[in-house]
Amino acid sequence: MNIVDIVYNPWFSGIVGLILIGIVFVCAILAVWLERKFGADIQSRIGPNRVGGRYGILQGIADAIKLFTKEDIIPAKADRLLFVLAPIIVLGSGFMMIVAIPFGAIVIGDNVYPIAATQMDISIIYLEAVSALSVLGIFMAAYGSNNKYSMIAAFRNTARMIGYEVPLGVCIIGVAVMAQSLDIVEIAKAQSPLWFVFLQPLGFVIFFISILADMGRLPFDQNEAEEELVAGWGTEYSGLRWGLGLFGEYIHMVLGACIMVLLYLGGWNLPKFLTGIFVLGSLMPIFWFVGKVVAIVFIIIMLRWALPRFRIDQVVDLGWKVLFPLSVLNLIWAVALSLVFDMFFGA
Amino acid sequence: MMTVDIAGIGELIMFAVVSILTIVFSILVVTAKDIVRAALSLIVALVSVAGIYVLLNAQFIGMVQILIYVGAIGVLILFAVMLTTQELKGGSDD
Numbered sequence: 001m002n003i004v005d006i007v008y009n010p011w012f013s014g015i016v017g018l019i020l021i022g023i024v025f026v027c028a029i030l031a032v033w034l035e036r037k038f039g040a041d042i043q044s045r046i047g048p049n050r051v052g053g054r055y056g057i058l059q060g061i062a063d064a065i066k067l068f069t070k071e072d073i074i075p076a077k078a079d080r081l082l083f084v085l086a087p088i089i090v091l092g093s094g095f096m097m098i099v100a101i102p103f104g105a106i107v108i109g110d111n112v113y114p115i116a117a118t119q120m121d122i123s124i125i126y127l128e129a130v131s132a133l134s135v136l137g138i139f140m141a142a143y144g145s146n147n148k149y150s151m152i153a154a155f156r157n158t159a160r161m162i163g164y165e166v167p168l169g170v171c172i173i174g175v176a177v178m179a180q181s182l183d184i185v186e187i188a189k190a191q192s193p194l195w196f197v198f199l200q201p202l203g204f205v206i207f208f209i210s211i212l213a214d215m216g217r218l219p220f221d222q223n224e225a226e227e228e229l230v231a232g233w234g235t236e237y238s239g240l241r242w243g244l245g246l247f248g249e250y251i252h253m254v255l256g257a258c259i260m261v262l263l264y265l266g267g268w269n270l271p272k273f274l275t276g277i278f279v280l281g282s283l284m285p286i287f288w289f290v291g292k293v294v295a296i297v298f299i300i301i302m303l304r305w306a307l308p309r310f311r312i313d314q315v316v317d318l319g320w321k322v323l324f325p326l327s328v329l330n331l332i333w334a335v336a337l338s339l340v341f342d343m344f345f346g347a
Numbered sequence: 348m349m350t351v352d353i354a355g356i357g358e359l360i361m362f363a364v365v366s367i368l369t370i371v372f373s374i375l376v377v378t379a380k381d382i383v384r385a386a387l388s389l390i391v392a393l394v395s396v397a398g399i400y401v402l403l404n405a406q407f408i409g410m411v412q413i414l415i416y417v418g419a420i421g422v423l424i425l426f427a428v429m430l431t432t433q434e435l436k437g438g439s440d441d
Contacts, residue, residue, distance in 0.1 A: 132418030
């Protein structure tokens, strides 16, 4: 049995997928901690500093234990079925995305083994499709909890998602055209010397803004604007159900950063002389990939604490009137550039 | 030979599950009292249709089905439902 048989064995893929779900869950807990601690640092506060030593690094685990032990309240007039299913769908959409995302790769010689549970021809379309499922979960949460603040939040969330899925999709088409593949592994490999962020800077900016809106991160978190809507769609939730929704959002943030790195920032690609080093070289692409993801997460968190929140009408205006035309322009640019590349360097 | 049989039976079971889901939720779309539940049932039925496409080895169409019918049209239907007049259950005190 050689290594290819092991890598494509379904049992092996299943175990890899379970391990990846665990790792992403831990990363989401760390992202919650990072958001609190780093946000406190930005605002010259102390932040979590008791649990787990000076930096409060175990604060996330303490929070999780607290959520586990809190009372689970379902409002009397709630639609119980939708109320119970909603956080599961929000979290499930994140888990379905984990299946297709390669979290780095192991490079042995000329062979690249991406660390992903599955290999699909169309993984980028799959990711786009299942990430859109979370908006249904948020809608079900809002409608099921029978609360006016939740309904307003769901209304805003839906309006925003309709507006921002379109430029996001058009940007992804631009990347796919340039890489000539819908497979996210092939897209990452296609950026081997030159990252797509240098070839399509406009596309990267649009993609970044759209995916921020997609994840519901500030300045696009009108669906849970604490000052106006109590807690948005999660107003009636408590305990572990609320925790599931919260983790769903943070998992979306981590996975969004991963997709951004894979599509625009070169993925795990390193020059040959670095990956040629015996054991370290085959593991280095993982660290390179994870490092870039952490940098993106840092930027996303910094944006949250630095920028004010837009009004919902401004957000929808930005999506339809600015980002959508610009994304089409970027698509034209990407197609033209690919044609020129083919003309000069193609076969 | 054995593995082929197991794969065939698995496919049959999956087809049965997905088609029953499609039929049940299609019926729920027209019988549901609550318009939001009808819309959500429609979305589940459309996802099940995507499952049938994937079983027929048309993964691309299956994914595009989810992308367009669930991500775009389903969300638009829910958006339109939210624009209709609806009252929250109970709660005259708030």
